[in-house]
Amino acid sequence: MSTPRIAVLISGRGSNMMSLIEAAAVPGFPGEIACVISNRPEAHGLVRAQACNIPARAVDHTAFRDAAGKADRAGFDAALDAALEEERIDLVCLAGFMRLLTPAFTRKWAGRMINIHPALLPSFKGLHTHERALAEGVKIHGCTVHFVTPEMDVGPIIMQAAVPVLEGDDADTLGARVLAQEHVIYPAALRLVCEGRARIEGNVVRIDAFELATHALVVPPAG
Numbered sequence: 338m339s340t341p342r343i344a345v346l347i348s349g350r351g352s353n354m355m356s357l358i359e360a361a362a363v364p365g366f367p368g369e370i371a372c373v374i375s376n377r378p379e380a381h382g383l384v385r386a387q388a389c390n391i392p393a394r395a396v397d398h399t400a401f402r403d404a405a406g407k408a409d410r411a412g413f414d415a416a417l418d419a420a421l422e423e424e425r426i427d428l429v430c431l432a433g434f435m436r437l438l439t440p441a442f443t444r445k446w447a448g449r450m451i452n453i454h455p456a457l458l459p460s461f462k463g464l465h466t467h468e469r470a471l472a473e474g475v476k477i478h479g480c481t482v483h484f485v486t487p488e489m490d491v492g493p494i495i496m497q498a499a500v501p502v503l504e505g506d507d508a509d510t511l512g513a514r515v516l517a518q519e520h521v522i523y524p525a526a527l528r529l530v531c532e533g534r535a536r537i538e539g540n541v542v543r544i545d546a547f548e549l550a551t552h553a554l555v556v557p558p559a560g
């Protein structure tokens with residue numbers, strides 16, 4: 338199989354995007370970051386991608402409205418899909434992409450689109466995960482890379498990393514601890530998907546052996 342062409346979809350600062358770009362820049366990585374697309378033209382991640390010589394563009398969701406001024410999600414997704422096809426994309430990585438996708442779009446890219454979520458799914462789907470984890474008093478929090486299905490933050494889980502919730506944590510300190518692990522597991526999970534070693538069986542992902550340098554609790558364990 339030829340090297341998969343990957344699109345990274347962002348909405349903001351793009352730190353996860355950078356972790357993918359940096360991983361893919363290492364010789365031997367089994368995928369190529371072919372483009373970055375943001376639904377927000379002002380996203381700082383676009384500038385960061387361009388600085389790495391990655392083609393980066395915006396597909397501005399605010400340009401897609403119906404006659405009544407309501408968001409035209411199907412129109413936006415069609416434009417996004419056209420951009421992906423134009424770039425001959427094989428695999429899509431959502432990396433802080435803050436836009437709900439239509440079921441038709443997610444079905445088309447099923448098995449070829451992954452997402453990073455800043456919580457241990459299926460706990461804390463949606464937004465403000467760190468605030469909610471603190472409010473619930475959980476002692477372990479973390480992040481998840483999963484295949485995308487039509488329902489938000491649901492879909493076969495590829496990899497998770499856990500972090501402790503420490504006395505005195507606020508959403509910022511806890512979020513920073515989680516983000517550091519996001520930057521570890523997203524490139525690792527992408528590698529597995531590119532190599533065809535993350536196989537979807539029903540709702541579950543079966544993983545073949547892999548290696549990962551980290552002291553965090555990462556499941557599946559490497560080695």
Ligand code: GRF
Pocket residue numbers: 347348349350351352353354432433434453454455516519
């Ligand atoms: C990350 O925490 C990601 O998990 C969530 O949104 C945040 C995006 O951050 N979906 P960044 O743009 O990758 O820095």
